[in-house]
Amino acid sequence: MKGLKGLISYTLIICILLTATLSSMGMTEEETFPDIKDHWCRETIEKFVENNWVVGYDDGLFRPDRLVTRAEFTAMVVNIFKEEKQVEENSFTDVSKSDWFYNAVSYAASEGLISGYEDGTFKPMANMQRQDAAVLASKLFEVDFFEGAEDVKFEDEDTFPEYSRQSIKNLVSHGIVQGYPDGTFRPFNLITRAEAVQMLNVVLKYIELPEETPPLAPPETPEPTEEPTPTPTPRVRRDTPRRTSTPTLLPVVSRTYTTTEDFEEGEIYNLSTEIEDRLILKKQEIETIKREYRTTQMTYGRDGEPIHIEVTQKVNKSVLMPGKDEVEISFNLFGHGKPDMPEKTPIDLILVLDRSSSMSGSKWTATLEACRNILNFVRKEDRVAIVTFDGSAYLNNSLESDLDVLLNVIDNLSGPGGSTNIGSGLAKAIETFNNESTDGRDKAIILLSDGNASRNPAVAQAEIAKEKNIIIHSVGLGSGANEALLKELANITSGIYRFSPSSEELGEMMEYMAQQVFDTSGRNVVLKTTVLKDNVIDLEVLPEPANIVENEDGSYTYEWKYDRIKMQEEEDMLLSVYFENLEHGKKIILKDTSLEYIDRNNNTIVIDIDDLSLPVSEYVSYGTWSVVFDSKRSNTQWGSIYWNDKVYSDDKVSVTVSTSNDGKNYSKPLSVSNYSTFNIKDGRYIKILVELEISSEGFSPELLDLTIGSKGFKLPAPGTEPEPAPEPTPEPTEEPEPTPEPTPEPTEEPEPTPEPTPEPTEEPEPTPEPTPEPTEEPEPTPEPTSEPTEELEPTPEPTPEPKE
Known part of the structure; x- marks a missing residue:
């Protein structure tokens, strides 16, 4: 608006x-x-x-x-x-x-x-x-x-x-x-x-x-x-x-009416305010009128949160025509925040690396290089520790923010050898968080393994991590990786799992996990909406949803899913809906629309989006809008008015004003011109009456906004924004x-x-x-x-x- x-x-x-x-x-x-x-x-x-x-x-x-x-x-x-x-x-x-x-x-x-x-x-x-x-x-x-x-x-x-x-x-x-x-x-x-x-x-x-x-x-x-x-x-x-x-x-008093809510303060006869920010009339012979559709847009998000996902719903029309019509509805998901923003919560990250004997050779070389690349995402406020595990687990360094120290640790990690005990590696990481981290820091684990391991000890540690708001992201390397277990560990803590078929793809997978930790606005993102079946003859949806559910009432629910939305990244969805047999009144198109995701604090965020309905127009040739503005000051000296409208040919916008001190007995209505001053009896209240009439060709005038002011209010030049009235000179x-x-x-x-x-x-x-x-x-x-x-x-x- x-x-x-x-x-x-x-x-x-x-x-x-x-x-x-x-x-x-x-x-x-x-x-x-x-x-x-x-x-x-x-x-x-x-x-x-x-x-x-x-x-x-x-x-x-x-x-x-x-x-x-x-x-x-x-x-x-x-x-x-x-x-x-x-x-x-x-x-x-x-x-x-x-x-x-x-x-x-x-x-x-x-x-x-x-x-x-x-x-x-x-x-x-x-x-x-x-x-x-x-x-x-x-x-x-x-x-x-x-x-x-x-x-x-x-x-x-x-x-x-x-x-x-x-x-x-x-x-x-x-x-x-x-x-x-x-x-x-x-x-x-x-x-x-x-x-x-x-x-x-x-x-x-x-x-x-x-x-x-x-x-x-x-x-x-x-x-x-x-x-x-x-x-x-x-x-x-x-x-x-x-x-x-x-x-x-006493200040100069003025009031501008421009939004739907403003216009709805008054009394409306034969007019519609459903077209966004417009008061408008149209002729009944709609097939002779060139429609000028206006896009409506609503944005939903979490005000005050520097890092969050915002969803914007756009509709390419604000009114439907009776009979056949179509409408396009788009959704945009945008990740707010920047990786280096000062408001961002500092992060403690522990890399938990499998160093069992099966990780030797090119796998271990690729692992070390991937760890070095992860450090490119680390800010000066963030800290990193490295835990390696085979049959036992080893803490190679305390949580550290000095990149030179961390690079030296990576260069001197002991090579592979031994069995695979994922549970011990997770336990050592959680112990490090308990000893060295604080409540004011986000905590995350990136777990890498290529082998099979006992399920129960690892799952038990994941449950502990969940209680402590520690997120586990896991990467499986090669055909021997226990994908089912690694996925389960990530799911327990609302983390992400990725599979790397060989060491060649490992760098890309580990970088993806670093992005999850350092520059993600939200994870496990789901946008869903339900399209009602009434009068719908066709529907096009892009991109293809992850799920389509047919409901008992014949409506369809569409779900789009994304592992994550990065900071400054966006995703778009589009629905094109085609109707027939539309009748005058309200048409509900979408309902039960919502965005759900997991934020950086591991909280599930649900943003409900208003149901989408559009008016189906019925056209008339004449209408009025009237409103009373209370200046809250007796004997206000009214004297200025201007409005912005669209007039095509012989269609008309006419305005009269009248005043009152008691809100009951008004002076004789005075016809006023646009961008003009006028003289009328002083009064606390002023009543404004606007009459709109369509042209002989069937085009409707449109009232975009109207401003009324007391004497001393400086009228702007037509088509420009008003300037503030000059202020009285204060005492020296x-x-x-x-x-x-x-x-x-x-x-x-x-x-x-x-x-x-x-x-x-x-x-x-x-x-x-x-x-x-x-x-x-x-x-x-x-x-x-x-x-x-x-x-x-x-x-x-x-x-x-x-x-x-």
Whole structure:
């Protein structure tokens, strides 16, 4: 569906009066943190410090560009927005009463502001992501998507996790958070202390705080990161300035109707919204009309999971004609993720190699070369160990990430000799995982054998591996391999089995197994769908399904199966369905469609896809659509309208508007022109009536979208996107030039002056004093292991990134 094209422009004018000078508030110029002197967020940081909302470090530094932890951000929120209440217990297993953040985290959890992870932890020392900060901020006050605001579409919106998606969209609609200049939001990026302060400063403008807000002071020495740096201690203030309410200007109001859901808010007569994103009419004499079919598309996947399989269903028509017709439905399976992506879970892999006497000669040479090639898939975060077995099993090295060390181990493996005991090899691998691996790493075994072995010990070890989420992929080499046993071992752990007839194919088979471990989005993939038999006279299916089942009701279920879908790999399926004797109404074509696969954590993922139905058209010559839009503001001055349509000849699209303050008694309807301004009685509500009439040749007009706006809404040029309405100029944000007058005594109350950093919905303008570029800040962000893929530091623009 198209995103909303609505537009809202509004500016908050901030008039916060200071009640004391810097000196009388307890912080002199000399006491300002030296590392924020030229920082883009200096004034906001000083404001927060003076209110005891944030604290510096006991070495006199603030470290604005250090990543903020989840505990720190939660404490900031509680300090600023919530009255302290002691909470005796919390459910987090990693938050204890001895922690400096215990009270803040416990209280925030009791208020429903935070919820932690499924394993019962809160991860207080983990760094705060942008999406988590947005979720927490949205819980501080009732914030819904601003009626009439532009629905900003981010380039990376398909990566937004489901739990944070709406919070991000709502905050963006109010201007509380913003994206990056390249059109992305980057929800997984981490935020710095300065960025956290800036974001909460914007939120302050939407919440009226009590005159005295008792801060929840952190005990002793909170540790924001795990490196041995000075711990923060609060600076003591001598007084607490009182906050005043923030006046706002009334925004320009507008609303765009463009999607099916938008149009269905109104009343429809003789029209259909079934054609995607279109309100349309067609003539009864359908054989004289040239049909312009529109493709509909729906995508299903796992939002928030960096590695997963996504299924897209496309239909080449959005409406069927009565009588005979046909439709093509395609499915696309796409493997999300990249082998070298930083979000990917590190992998521990153990190669379990048969070194019995039958593996001598070319088999052993091919095995060693295949092992060397497997190392090409290993990232620096991954580790590999090698176990060899004959009658007994040997661990040749501990789990190791150094490729030079691993190559040396392979070059010095002992040659074949002895019997085949697969069970002992698996047992040694599982023992190594138990001793050396951790819960935060994926675990896999690639098992290679050419001989027969006792079944029961090997199966018993496979069952243990399954319980420990260890996946076994197995390769059988040559005619003597026990294929039945190797397949069983792989199936028990949801792994893959492959057979190599000779040593010549072994390299290819082992590389395939390495791909299973290192760059697979999902394994054992099954897509199935059921085609209903009603009115179907023929059906073409490509490629040939693995299974076709005829059901009792005469329908057919088709199943396509794939061992795996690699990252960045896709598979396509196509059904062509031919109908006859179609009648007006709804036609259900596909039902019980689903995608099932096993993910990297050995979980079975099932994605259900909506049943596919299409309308069968009945055509009329005239229809109307009407809707009432509530601006939620009395005496709104309406005055702008435009729409986009398709008119072929003498077919018509006509629009009238009328207004009301009570939603009952409306003014006389006023006929309006496209892309025009108009004068009408003020009112909270505006009623829009659209009339559509087909042409004499039988062609239908189409209404694609319609936008109504209040006075001040800037109409775009026909055929272009609207521009935001100009924002009112905010109060001056620049610091006054210093004067030679002496600093007032601490006991004197100076005249209120505008706060140096009033911020509407955007970052503050830099002060006229020369400041270094944001990229040249004195303190880099010291996070060795949690750096995101994108730089978090502000870009060299007047305002830092991310804009919040």
